[in-house]
Amino acid sequence: MATINSNYQKLPGSYLFSEVARRISVYAQAHPERKIIKLSIGDVTRPLVPAVTDALHAAVDEMGRAETFRGYGPEQGYAFLREAIVAYDFQRRGVNIQPDEVFISDGAKSDCGNIGDIFGADNKVAVCDPVYPVYVDTNAMAGRAGDYDAQAEKWTNLYYMPTVAENGFAPALPTEPVDLIYICSPNNPTGTVLTKDQLKVWVDYANANDAVILFDAAYEAFIEEDNVPHSIFEVEGAETCAIEFRSFSKTAGFTGTRCGYTVVPKALVRDGVSLNGMWNRRQSTKFNGTSYIIQRGAAAVYTEEGQRQIMENIAFYKQNAKVIYDGLQKAGLEVYGGKNSPYVWAKTPDGMPSWDFFDKLLEEANVATTPGAGFGPSGEGYIRFTAFGEAEATVEAVERIVALLNK
Amino acid sequence: MATINSNYQKLPGSYLFSEVARRISVYAQAHPERKIIKLSIGDVTRPLVPAVTDALHAAVDEMGRAETFRGYGPEQGYAFLREAIVAYDFQRRGVNIQPDEVFISDGAKSDCGNIGDIFGADNKVAVCDPVYPVYVDTNAMAGRAGDYDAQAEKWTNLYYMPTVAENGFAPALPTEPVDLIYICSPNNPTGTVLTKDQLKVWVDYANANDAVILFDAAYEAFIEEDNVPHSIFEVEGAETCAIEFRSFSKTAGFTGTRCGYTVVPKALVRDGVSLNGMWNRRQSTKFNGTSYIIQRGAAAVYTEEGQRQIMENIAFYKQNAKVIYDGLQKAGLEVYGGKNSPYVWAKTPDGMPSWDFFDKLLEEANVATTPGAGFGPSGEGYIRFTAFGEAEATVEAVERIVALLNK
Numbered sequence: 001m002a003t004i005n006s007n008y009q010k011l012p013g014s015y016l017f018s019e020v021a022r023r024i025s026v027y028a029q030a031h032p033e034r035k036i037i038k039l040s041i042g043d044v045t046r047p048l049v050p051a052v053t054d055a056l057h058a059a060v061d062e063m064g065r066a067e068t069f070r071g072y073g074p075e076q077g078y079a080f081l082r083e084a085i086v087a088y089d090f091q092r093r094g095v096n097i098q099p100d101e102v103f104i105s106d107g108a109k110s111d112c113g114n115i116g117d118i119f120g121a122d123n124k125v126a127v128c129d130p131v132y133p134v135y136v137d138t139n140a141m142a143g144r145a146g147d148y149d150a151q152a153e154k155w156t157n158l159y160y161m162p163t164v165a166e167n168g169f170a171p172a173l174p175t176e177p178v179d180l181i182y183i184c185s186p187n188n189p190t191g192t193v194l195t196k197d198q199l200k201v202w203v204d205y206a207n208a209n210d211a212v213i214l215f216d217a218a219y220e221a222f223i224e225e226d227n228v229p230h231s232i233f234e235v236e237g238a239e240t241c242a243i244e245f246r247s248f249s250k251t252a253g254f255t256g257t258r259c260g261y262t263v264v265p266k267a268l269v270r271d272g273v274s275l276n277g278m279w280n281r282r283q284s285t286k287f288n289g290t291s292y293i294i295q296r297g298a299a300a301v302y303t304e305e306g307q308r309q310i311m312e313n314i315a316f317y318k319q320n321a322k323v324i325y326d327g328l329q330k331a332g333l334e335v336y337g338g339k340n341s342p343y344v345w346a347k348t349p350d351g352m353p354s355w356d357f358f359d360k361l362l363e364e365a366n367v368a369t370t371p372g373a374g375f376g377p378s379g380e381g382y383i384r385f386t387a388f389g390e391a392e393a394t395v396e397a398v399e400r401i402v403a404l405l406n407k
Numbered sequence: 408m409a410t411i412n413s414n415y416q417k418l419p420g421s422y423l424f425s426e427v428a429r430r431i432s433v434y435a436q437a438h439p440e441r442k443i444i445k446l447s448i449g450d451v452t453r454p455l456v457p458a459v460t461d462a463l464h465a466a467v468d469e470m471g472r473a474e475t476f477r478g479y480g481p482e483q484g485y486a487f488l489r490e491a492i493v494a495y496d497f498q499r500r501g502v503n504i505q506p507d508e509v510f511i512s513d514g515a516k517s518d519c520g521n522i523g524d525i526f527g528a529d530n531k532v533a534v535c536d537p538v539y540p541v542y543v544d545t546n547a548m549a550g551r552a553g554d555y556d557a558q559a560e561k562w563t564n565l566y567y568m569p570t571v572a573e574n575g576f577a578p579a580l581p582t583e584p585v586d587l588i589y590i591c592s593p594n595n596p597t598g599t600v601l602t603k604d605q606l607k608v609w610v611d612y613a614n615a616n617d618a619v620i621l622f623d624a625a626y627e628a629f630i631e632e633d634n635v636p637h638s639i640f641e642v643e644g645a646e647t648c649a650i651e652f653r654s655f656s657k658t659a660g661f662t663g664t665r666c667g668y669t670v671v672p673k674a675l676v677r678d679g680v681s682l683n684g685m686w687n688r689r690q691s692t693k694f695n696g697t698s699y700i701i702q703r704g705a706a707a708v709y710t711e712e713g714q715r716q717i718m719e720n721i722a723f724y725k726q727n728a729k730v731i732y733d734g735l736q737k738a739g740l741e742v743y744g745g746k747n748s749p750y751v752w753a754k755t756p757d758g759m760p761s762w763d764f765f766d767k768l769l770e771e772a773n774v775a776t777t778p779g780a781g782f783g784p785s786g787e788g789y790i791r792f793t794a795f796g797e798a799e800a801t802v803e804a805v806e807r808i809v810a811l812l813n814k
Contacts, residue, residue: 001584001586001616001617001618001677002526002530002586002618002619003526003527003529003586003677004525004526004680005524005525005526005527006527006678008525008685008688009680015692041479043479044478045473045476045478046473046476047471047472047473048467048470048471048476050471052471053467053468053470053471056467056470056700057464057467060460060463060467061460063455063463063664064454064455064457064459065454066452066453066454069452069453069455069660071451071452071662072448072450072662072663073663106513106694106697106698109695110695113694114693118411118415119410119411120409120410120413123410134693137692138692138693141692141693177408179408179409210408210409211409253476255478255479255695256470256476257698258695258698270408270410270411271410271411273416275411278411278412282415285520285541285544285545285548286516286520286521286541286548287513287516288513288516288517289663289665291664291665291698292663292664293463293664293700293701294698294700294701
């Protein structure tokens, strides 16, 4: 008799963004005349840049001719892309990462989820609170999270690190031993960042305790401040304690095109075993490489033209973030993030529950957001805005919110 | 202290195709003047067909324009592709599969590997012997295989089903209870098939024992005989006991383009839980959909033009298979497969060990093959040829082998 992975039965029903979408849909159906502006999901809206589409077209042509056709590629990704990544994302910043430490994938979500395969089921996992739900759910599926306590809105065996205004969005070191530590900077959902000095504290902790930091740098392209590292490997000692996830989703608008990569340094060893070798084995056994066509598109991001074009899009989104940040401040809210990030994180007025504030903004300003409580208990009392909309619509949404809250 | 998944340490070192590639490379370096013809790895060589490249180009253009740009798509795949699959691959054959039972992925290897996520670690796994190594290795990684016995070349906790000439390549039902049963038809590596009646025996067994059949149909496009099902769901009762993996890799030359799909019927329930819902949760949590561009390319396979074009390629490879089959027979070998499959499976002459025969063909005929022993102990004494080469090179390779063996 086949048995199921019973951990799946412990997962609470609805995924945050499904519930957000459901409420928007219910409201929209009841009020078809209202124009709802979505500042909710973290999905880009600007098209792929010409450097990328040119490269994609060229790769499609290659695949259509016998002389240039490519079948199975290396499971780890093509050298042309791994080398471009190393040169541009690491060596240019003085970070000594080698191409065989870079694994190309179909996106950071897959890698963030699959990385658990190489770790024991007994590891104690620490997550920020609020948190990107994928870190939590994938560990729950693997049996590392214990049981879900619906009352506390927490898993019994996860270690939650409050990341809130009161600690400047820099979580305190754990007070009990933890083994796997998820850190996301620039952070989703808070839009805040950890400086190099703040990250150094975590690197030192992980090295001292043989923990592993799972560092999500999906939003690094939005960083503008010098003391904020784009990669955890800019921090001394990280190569013996960290794995880094990168994505072309927000950097180059690849959310629907799908490409990311993961860095596993060869110096990262646990139980006497190289995690680079383990991830290599995992990927060569359970993955067959990212589409050649898409890898060519990703490589074009690293050309001079590609960089100029994607940075224009980033600047566009950052201008939206500034509009949201300034507007919400004007509306009297306490506002965070938005500077090195496409996310703006705001305290709800008068301690209003975040789902209530979500409903208020949806119904009275026709602006869709994401309630902080959906990201974890310490997200209660906050709300997330994303800068990925159109410029005019973003301005209009903010004007509506300012008008509503200053009423 | 972070711990690793210690099951990885049990995996024997070298992956079959790496060892094949290594021996070819060593020989080629020592004899740079020899022209080695590869009939070894199951990788296509014909370019993508025009219907597919046209669709890919159009999708790239869509992604380059703001009005038609697509960000995150459904994790399960776009409706246009799921519906085309259902209409063409299932309903046309009278099989009642619905679009929400079809999950688009980046390829069958990922799905064959990841499907284990939704099952308990305590399931007893049955595999054919010889076998596609991914089924074995992924279960070993998940702790279902026990320990590797290097002497027996078997895992202590897997149930091996010899699939050999003596039983007509139709494995016998297990003599002890098994829970998850991998069946691949047309088979890799043997190139043989199970008829509808033969598959019905397995479906009845699985239903009677609440087992689950994991059916790999990656080579279905090569089927030409009427009594060989293209899908296990053509067999009555399969919807309550089977999951099916499909791929565009061999069907449409997508080995480097990456797209496949998995069918999990809603009627498939174990421990009182719908496996369709579990796989949906797994994919929405650990996967973010296949590239929109690639899905458009895959959908073009189902147009009238696309079908005509891909069937020309299939016919091309099938002609190669016939050349290999007939030639090996002429050379005096016992030959199997090759009819509904791109693989030809032959007994080595005089019971020669398969790695020895591999070396002999490489060194004396300069033809690369894959030794049967690499696929499992019952593959010993066999050798695999693939039909994915160029027509002229295939003819030449076969002539060399005939000359060598008739010497």
